[in-house]
Amino acid sequence: MGKMGVTWRGVVLAFVFVLGLGWAGAEAARIKDIAEFNGIRDNQLIGYGLVVGLAGTGDDVDNGFTKETLANLLSSQGLYTKGKKIDADNTAAVMITAVMPPFARVGTKVDVTVSSIGDAKSLQGGTLLMTPLKGADGQVYAVAQGPVVLGGFTAGGSGARAVKNHPAVGTISNCAFIERELRYDLDRMRELTIQLQHPDFTTAGRVADVIRSSLDGVAVRQVDGRVITVAMLPQAAGSVVDILPRLENLEVPVDAPAVVVMNERTGTVVMGENVRISTVAVSHGNLSIQIREDYRVSQPLPFAPGTAPGDRPVKDAKTGTVFAPGGQTVVTQETTVGAAEEKRQLMVVPRGVTIDEVVKALNAIGVTPRDLITILQTIKAAGALQADLKII
Structure with missing residues (x-):
């Protein structure tokens, strides 16, 4: 019985050792960092409200729903505006979004994002008035109010305007109070x-x-x-x-999958550690075509050669332009077309290289990030890229 116990213990230890060898090359992460527990999650909240106190950068005076919302708000405060003109350029209609974390209790404060839905130029200096925030079930779970903070600004006059970042969207930290709980x-x-x-x-x-x-x-x-x-x-x-x-x-x-993610709009390419390339020859040349158009004006002198004695200025019947005797102003167009192609050598990328070697090999032929997107797509089409190619 004792020998049997030792034998089984040896088998278990051997299994654990082999398992450890199999996992030795993988990065370890906590379960809570790579997984979620079903039912324990964030919940989205949304609301519609008004931002006031803007220095003339609010919605246009012809914005109907902003004026109607402002009139309803004033009516709820005992001020009746029926038949009266409302100037709402210091007010902006906004949508408020927030995330309700799990286990949030009554009184818990959360951040909100305030976004203009009208034609307001900026929310700078504005204050969000009390706004209920609802969940997907239509129930009110939070109420938000507070001064809006922007990550940019707008300034200018009638002739010019300077804008930094996106002044039509702002945030308010810890301004929404949870009023209804989700029980777990x-x-x-x-x-x-x-x-x-x-x-x-x-x-x-x-x-x-x-x-x-x-x-x-x-x-x-x-x-x-x-x-x-x-x-x-x-x-x-x-x-x-x-x-x-x-x-x-x-x-x-x-176990990280072999994935290459590419953003063609920004030229960003991200490759995982397990990306491998089979033996393949790569050559990439840039062909650039430049078309240039120049306009030249031919302006003859008054009474140029060929003018008959006694000639008077001539008026064009269609355009009304008056020309001096001796000729007309002529605009000529000159088009120049040029093409240039870079000469690149053929490079062989060996099989089974690591991601570091792939980058070095492609950098050696002088590719840019946007070139790299095209090259990787072509290598994938050739069946030499052992990875999932994702374009976002």
Whole structure:
């Protein structure tokens, strides 16, 4: 019996050692950094309100819904404006958005973003009036009010204007008070669902293995490449609240997929560590074509050669232009077309290179980030790029 115990212990230790070797090259991350717990999440809030106190940079006087909202607001304060002219250029109609965090209690303060929905030039110096914020169910969960803070400004006169950043959007910190709570009945929960932010069967399997080996009294099941369920065993005491602090801090080696993300608008290219390229020859030359048009004016002198004695100035019947005797002003167009192509050599990128070697090889032929996007798309089309290509 003793020998059998030693044997099984040796098998377990060997398994753990081999598992560790397999995970040695992967980056470890906490479960709470790579996954979410089902039902425990943020909730979006939205509201419509008014920003007042603007120095003439609010909505136009012809903006109907701003004037109507302002009239309704004044009416609620006992001021009736029916039949009276309302000048609303110091007021702007805005939409307010906020995020209600999980476990937020009554009185918790959250930040809001204030965005103009009219034609206001700037929200600088304005104050958001009391605005209810609703959830997707139509219930009011928070109320916001306070001075708007911008990350820019606008200034100018009738002839010119200077604008920095985006003055039609601002923020207000800690101005929305939670007035209604979302209850999470965790005390009675006996099962927890974990969802990976990025689905991956390898990472999901590692999460399940780490939880099994680290927590007692739970049954762990990997549902698919994203979902792992953790259920409390019948004989286990407590609820999922008791295991959450330990569970979310467990570290798991993350298997990062081979992905290349490219933003063609900005020329940004981001490549993951596991990106590999098969042996491929790359040559990239830039062809630039420049078309230039110049306009030249031919202005003959008065009484130029060819003018008959006694000639008088001539008036064009269509345009009304008066020409001196001897000729007319002529505008000529000269077009110059030039083409230039850079001469580049063919470069062979070896098979199985690392991301560092890929970058060095492509830099060696002098590619720019925008060139790199085209090259990677072509390499992918040739079947030599072992990675998922995403264009955003």
